[in-house]
Amino acid sequence: MSLVVTDTLADERVDFTADGDVTLYVCGLTVSDDPHLGHARLWFHADVLHRWLDHLGYDVRHVENVTDVNEKITARIGERDEWAAERDVAEAFTATTFDAMRGLNLKRAEVYPRVTEHVPEIRDLVETLIEKGYAYESNGSVYFDVTGFDGYGKLSNQDVEDLEAQGEPDERSEKRNPADFALWKADGVSETAAREHAKHDHGAETPSGETWDSPWGEGRPGWHVECSAMSTTHLGDTLDIHMGGRDLVFPHHENEIAQSEAATGETFARHWLHVGLLAMDGEKMSSSIGNFWTVPDALDELGVNVVRTFYAGAAYRSEQALTEETIAEAEERWERLSRTYDRAVDALDSTEARAKATDDELREAVATARDDFAAAMNDDLNLREATAALLDLTDAVNRHVDAVEDGAGDGAGADAETAYDYRGLREAVEAFDDLAGGVLGLQFESTTDGDVDLAGELVELVLDVREAEREAGNYERADELRDALRDVGVEIEDGPDGATYRFE
């Protein structure tokens, strides 16, 4: 069984194959603001792909760029006292971006290249394109001639004839064809561009950002060329997988293909994977629209597991809706996984877990869950289906634990189990660890009464008091204690062997 992915270039599902090593390039973020949940959706899916390729035995070389040269960055110079230059702003948001990535439990890429450290490679690439006749200089700027590259439009199915002009109005007069795009822009950020993105008043002096020397004079690299230069520098001429948001198909990725293939003569990327957009109230989540939820805020409010479970609720290539309801659904799904995991671990550690007890139904459920999970992942990374396999396993685990608890509670009914199947439960927990943990990146932690920390001991103390009240029939007082504990984030569950608790 091999992995099938939906390839934008081939425009169909294709078998993914590679020999041992896989190079994965992800179009990263322009660090001009805090990252939001739309950006994180791409990161999450790239991360799960990375994890699944690992799981399949590939050696993944994952590179994700940081765009730290951009007019939106220069527009924020001076917004804070310490933001004196473009690099200061970029550094600040690069830091928040990395914090957000860590908070999301993303596997680290091999390298996060930045534009500012790859200007020599970018200049070389532009020179090569001029030498080969694919690009031309005009007024100190350099443009790619889209009519000179035969495959232009093959990714997005655009016809050069039908294209409208790319780029800012002031640069159009410098171009041979309106659809040509800039590889190198003369001088700093223009005043009109800077003003357009500015969120505050710069006064008389509009910051124009950093510039670099080049054969065509001082200037700045174009947006598209950086990805071509950085991906090639770190991963070679041909990438196995190039991944990005669907909104980048045209013109960004189309232009990357043109630049790279024109320069090297090689296929730029064997597979193109595009992640669908995150929609809030039926509209794309976007910084410029303002309908966004930043990653730090979301992590703060929901926690990493709910955020990741939410993303796992839809296939990467589909659009996904973010609403109160879909978030609530993710919370419930995560809680169900997590509660069942805790329950399985508790049962496993209890003296009622026996080496000789067996429950064929449980053991079969574990095997089925693993098979179903793998099949779903290989089927174009169908994460909701994969998660469904794990939720089916929670059913089996809960049934098993219920059966033993019921049996123990009423002196063992005719068909009730009397002991936990140690091996079956261990296999179930391992499956959760490997698949939910290792592949989906969810983090189970023991938040049950197995903990011996101070908070846990204090909760135990309160539970003892509550139990005494219950035995005395003072249910009102017992409920008050339960409510008080819930208010501070401790969930109480009464069971046959007394109350258990979980930290929310």
Add this chain to the structure above:
RNA sequence: GCCAAGGUGGCAGAGUCUGGUCAGACGCAGCGGCCUGCAGAGCCGCCCAACGCCGGUUCAAAUCCGGCCCUUGGCUCCA
């Protein structure tokens, strides 16, 4: 205008490649039952219900073909 993705139950979201085993995935919300002092969790059941519209191909269409309508995205910075 051009290009792309999509339109499936109250919500969300698989299934479309490879037509039948699919109409009722997993889940959320709602309802009932078991359990419980109550609640929660869990389990069992219900929710007698959806494939945008119109044609076509076929023994058979959510799935293939054609047309139309609508939504979203891109063509300007975008994940």
